[in-house]
Every structure is written in C-alpha cells, then in structure tokens.
Amino acid sequence: xxxxxxxILAVCIAIFLRVPLKKCPLAFYLTAVxxxxxxxxxxxxxxxxxxxxxIIALFSRGTLATGLWAVVMWTGALPNGSKPMKVLMPxxxxxxxxxxxxxxxxxxGFGKIYFVRMFTASDxxxxxQLAAGxxxxxxxxxxxxxxxMSFPKIRKKFKPKTWKNIxxxxxxxxxxxxxxxxxxxxxxxxxxxxxxxxxxxxxxVVFIGYAACRIRKQIILKNKPQNKTVLNFCSAAAxxxxxxxxxxxxxxxxxxAKPNSISTSTESSSVETLHNPASGxxxxxxxxxxxxxxxxxxxxxxxxxxxxxxxxGSESVAESLPTxxxxxxxxQIExxxxxxQISSSKVPDLLPEPEYIYNNGVYTASAxxxxxxxxxxxxxxxDKIISITADSEESDLWYFDSAADVVISRIISAxxxxxxxxxxxxxxxxxxxxxxxxxxxxxxxx
Numbered sequence: 001x002x003x004x005x006x007x008i009l010a011v012c013i014a015i016f017l018r019v020p021l022k023k024c025p026l027a028f029y030l031t032a033v034x035x036x037x038x039x040x041x042x043x044x045x046x047x048x049x050x051x052x053x054x055i056i057a058l059f060s061r062g063t064l065a066t067g068l069w070a071v072v073m074w075t076g077a078l079p080n081g082s083k084p085m086k087v088l089m090p091x092x093x094x095x096x097x098x099x100x101x102x103x104x105x106x107x108x109g110f111g112k113i114y115f116v117r118m119f120t121a122s123d124x125x126x127x128x129q130l131a132a133g134x135x136x137x138x139x140x141x142x143x144x145x146x147x148x149m150s151f152p153k154i155r156k157k158f159k160p161k162t163w164k165n166i167x168x169x170x171x172x173x174x175x176x177x178x179x180x181x182x183x184x185x186x187x188x189x190x191x192x193x194x195x196x197x198x199x200x201x202x203x204x205v206v207f208i209g210y211a212a213c214r215i216r217k218q219i220i221l222k223n224k225p226q227n228k229t230v231l232n233f234c235s236a237a238a239x240x241x242x243x244x245x246x247x248x249x250x251x252x253x254x255x256x257a258k259p260n261s262i263s264t265s266t267e268s269s270s271v272e273t274l275h276n277p278a279s280g281x282x283x284x285x286x287x288x289x290x291x292x293x294x295x296x297x298x299x300x301x302x303x304x305x306x307x308x309x310x311x312x313g314s315e316s317v318a319e320s321l322p323t324x325x326x327x328x329x330x331x332q333i334e335x336x337x338x339x340x341q342i343s344s345s346k347v348p349d350l351l352p353e354p355e356y357i358y359n360n361g362v363y364t365a366s367a368x369x370x371x372x373x374x375x376x377x378x379x380x381x382x383d384k385i386i387s388i389t390a391d392s393e394e395s396d397l398w399y400f401d402s403a404a405d406v407v408i409s410r411i412i413s414a415x416x417x418x419x420x421x422x423x424x425x426x427x428x429x430x431x432x433x434x435x436x437x438x439x440x441x442x443x444x445x446x
Contacts, residue, residue, distance in 0.1 A: 001195055002057055004202050006067030009058070014071045018091045025094045032098055036105025040112070045368055045427050052368040061395070062106030062370060067178060068099035070206050073174050077213040080221075093150045100147040107140060128187055129398070135180045142173045171214075178207040184395065185250070192252035194393060200250040204243040212239040282352035293342050356383045358443045369431030370399045376432065378439040385412050385440075390432055403428040411436055 013021075021028055039060040044052055058064040075092050078085040086231035088095075117125055119134045125133070146167060148154055157165055182201050216235040225231060358380050366375045373393035379386040388408045392400035403425035410419035417437040421429030 001198055002054070002061065002063045003066065003199060005054070006058060006063040007070055007202075007206065008067075009064060010067035010071045010324070013068070014088055014091065014095060018087065021094050021098070023093050023353075025097070028094070028098050029101055032101035032105075036101060036108065040103045040109035043427075044428055048367070049366060049368055049373065053373065057371070059102060059105055060109055062103055065099050065102035065106060066181070067397060068095060068102065069174065072096045072099060072209070073170070073210050074206075074213075077210050077217055079217065093152070093155075097147055097150050100143055100150075103143065107136060110245070124398075127184055128402055132180055132183045135176050135183070139173055139176045139180065142169055142176070142434060146170055173209070174210070178203060182246075189250035189262055190253055197247070197250055197252065201243070203245050204246045205239075208242050208246075209239050212236070253347060300340075354382075358383050358440065361443065363439040363443045365435045365442060367431045367434035370394045370425075370427040373398065374428065374431040374435050376435040376439055378443070380440070380443050385415055385436075388412060388436060390435075392428070394428065399425040399428040403432060407432045 017028075036059070039056060044056045044060075047056065066222065069253055071088065072092055072095050075085060075088040114125070114129065114133045115137070118130065122130060146169065149158065149163065149166065155194075158166070182200065185196050185199045185203070189200050212235040216231055219225070220228065262340060360381050362377055362379050366373045366378045368374075369392060372392065374394070375391045377389040379388075388411060390400075390404050390408060392404075394400050403422040406422050407419060407429050411433070417433045417440070419433065421433075
C-alpha cells in the first residue's frame with residue numbers, strides 16, 4: 001500500500017513540480033539531504049501512528065525514493081515521441097539525483113544497523129537479511145557513480161556515447177531494486193503478514209511491466225516491425241503471466257498459528273496488583289471491549305477488594321464467619337441461634353462491592369515500534385492483566401522477537417506498563433509498552 005502511495009506521489013512530483021525541479025534543482029537536492037539526515041538520525045517512535053506509517057515511512061523505508069526510480073525507469077521505456085516522454089525526459093536527470101539522495105537516507109538509517117551487523121555479527125542475521133544487505137551494497141556501488149555522473153557539469157566531461165554506455169548499468173540497478181524488495185516481502189507475504197501480498201503484486205506490476213515495455217521498445221528500435229500487434233500482445237501476456245506466477249508463489253499458506261505473534265499468559269495466583277499505567281501515550285487505540293473467559297484461573301480476591309477489606313477492620317472475615325467444616329458438623333441450626341451468632345460475632349457491616357478501574361475483556365491497540373506497528377491484545381479480568389498477545393508489522397522481526405517475550409513477562413509480572421526495555425531492542429520494547437498502555441486506557445471505566 002505504501003509503495004502504491006509512493007508511486008502516485010512520485011508521478012505528481014514529476015508532473016506538477018517539473019518546472020521548479022528543472023529551474024532550481026539544488027533546492028530539491030537540499031530538501032532531500034535534510035530529509036535523509038532526519039530519518040536516519042532522529043527518533044520518531046513517539047510520533048502518532050499515522051505520521052510514522054504514512055509520512056516518515058515514505059522516507060525511512062525508501063518507498064518514495066523507489067517510486068521516483070520507477071518514474072525514472074519508465075520514462076526510458078515510453079515510446080519515443082510520446083507526450084509523457086516529452087514531459088518527463090527533460091527532468092529525468094534531476095529526478096534521478098533527487099531519488100538517489102532520498103535513497104541514501106534509507107540506506108544510512110538501516111545501514112547503521114544491518115551493514116554493521118553484516119561485518120561484525122553476520123551469524124546473528126537471517127539468510128534473508130544477509131542477502132538483502134549484500135544486494136543493498138551492490139546497489140550503492142552502482143547508484144553512487146551514476147548519480148555523480150548525472151550532474152550536468154560532470155556529464156559534460158564524458159563523451160556522449162561513453163556516458164550513455166556507463167548509464168546502461170542502471171538496468172542492473174533497477175533489477176536489483178526488485179530483487180531486494182522481493183527478498184524482503186515474499187517471505188512475509190507467504191506467512192500471511194498484512195499488506196505484504198499487496199506489496200508483491202504492486203512491485204511486480206511496476207517492475208515486470210517496465211521490463212516487458214523496455215524489451216518491447218528495444219525490439220522495435222532494432223527491427224522496426226511494420227505490425228506491432230503481435231509484439232504488444234506478447235509483451236502484455238508475458239507481463240501478466242510472470243506477475244501472476246510471482247503473486248501466486250507469495251499467497252499465504254494456510255496455518256493454524258498466527259504468524260509473528262507472541263502470546264504470554266500467567267496464572268493469576270502469581271500476578272501482582274494491576275497498577276494504574278501511564279495514560280499519556282500518543283498512540284491511537286484501536287481496541288474494543290469484548291467480554292471473555294480467560295483460560296487462566298483468576299484469584300477470588302483482587303487487590304482492590306483486599307484494600308476494601310483491610311479498611312473495614314483489622315479482624316479478617318475468615319475469623320468472623322463460620323467455616324465450611326463447622327457448618328457441616330452442625331447441619332441443623334435454628335434461625336434464632338443463627339441470628340444471635342451473627343449478631344454476637346464481630347462481623348462488620350455489609351462489605352461494599354469492589355470498584356474496579358478496568359472493564360473485563362480483551363482490548364486491542366497498536367503502537368509504532370522499530371519501523372512498523374506492533375499490535376497487542378490484552379486480556380483483563382478484575383483489574384488484572386491475565387495475558388498479552390503481541391504481533392509485529394516491523395520489517396525486521398529480530399528486534400521484536402528479542403523484546404516481546406521479555407517485555408510482556410515484565411508487564412504481566414509488574415502489572416505495569418512502565419518496565420525496563422530490552423537492551424538492543426529499545427524501539428520494539430517501547431512499542432509493546434505503549435500499545436499495552438493504550439489497550440488499558442481503552443479498557444478504563446468511564
């Protein structure tokens with residue numbers, strides 16, 4: 001979905017901002033540098049979900065840059081003399097530099113973690129991450145020289161034919177973009193991660209469609225066929241078949257287990273009092289109360305009830321009321337004797353019903369983690385967190401997997417969302433805490 005939005009934005013930039021881009025390209029380049037520096041250095045984890053998901057992610061995940069690259073490459077695949085080509089070709093160089101500078105922000109932000117791990121702790125990376133990292137390095141080695149050569153002053157130092165031959169290596173760059181994206185998206189699509197199958201479909205249509213149109217154009221320029229109908233049909237059919245095969249491969253496999261989900265529950269006998277969590281989280285709550293019976297056994301004396309009993313008197317109810325054993329030994333008791341026994345005992349007045357802070361049920365909320373949303377479902381019963389289920393939409397589950405079990409256990413044990421984060425997975429830890437805090441806020445009685 002994000003890439004589809006990025007392609008639309010990239011087309012709008014190329015069409016509606018083509019005049020200022022051509023006249024004042026340095027302003028666009030400087031803007032790209034500032035944005036890249038911000039997304040690779042600043043911490044946006046406390047920003048609202050919408051801002052992180054649909055604004056920051058455009059740059060931090062490199063999707064807008066990829067959308068701009070799509071416009072650049074499709075410009076070369078358009079028929080010579082066509083109106084779209086006449087509009088886009090004059091700004092193709094400036095657009096590619098702008099895209100490259102935005103790409104650097106994505107590479108720096110992810111590279112400071114993954115590139116470092118590649119050379120210092122490659123065994124901690126999955127084969128998927130390692131392959132994506134290697135491809136990223138190759139892409140950078142192709143992109144940087146081509147970007148430098150795209151500046152007009154540098155371009156003039158080359159012979160036109162030499163410059164054009166070097167620029168043809170951009171085809172390899174475009175192919176590697178697609179391979180890189182597929183390595184990261186297909187495995188998640190197969191296990192049913194939300195939105196990844198759509199990503200596979202959209203990227204395939206854009207890149208496979210480009211390849212077919214580029215090959216078609218090359219055949220036309222070389223052979224100059226009189227009738228292009230057969231060629232057009234073959235190009236379109238090949239694109240559809242290849243895209244269909246790739247999407248079919250990425251279709252989620254049926255599984256009873258929810259992917260990338262971690263669930264932790266605890267017996268209430270070992271659960272502490274539910275403290276009132278901080279309610280100042282900026283994340284939006286998406287939960288709704290639904291009454292449910294927890295699989296965990298629940299203590300019959302929640303903390304708030306205990307405090308009520310203590311406030312009535314120092315003598316316990318157990319001492320005041322007859323035990324079950326004494327009741328069985330004296331099955332027949334006159335009502336008058338019962339009345340006298342109750343009146344003579346030091347039983348306090350009728351105990352008030354406990355006033356719970358939270359409604360019972362399962363509440364769901366989400367918060368931004370490392371680079372994507374973390375969704376939690378919190379089961380509450382009699383002001384106690386009984387269990388927490390967490391699911392991550394982050395691109396790298398290494399951080400989520402490192403944090404989830406530990407943070408969830410700490411929250412349940414402390415009955416508080418303010419717990420210690422897991423070292424090395426701070427953003428994911430904070431995302432889990434914030435999401436649980438939001439779920440609790442939605443469960444609060446009005």
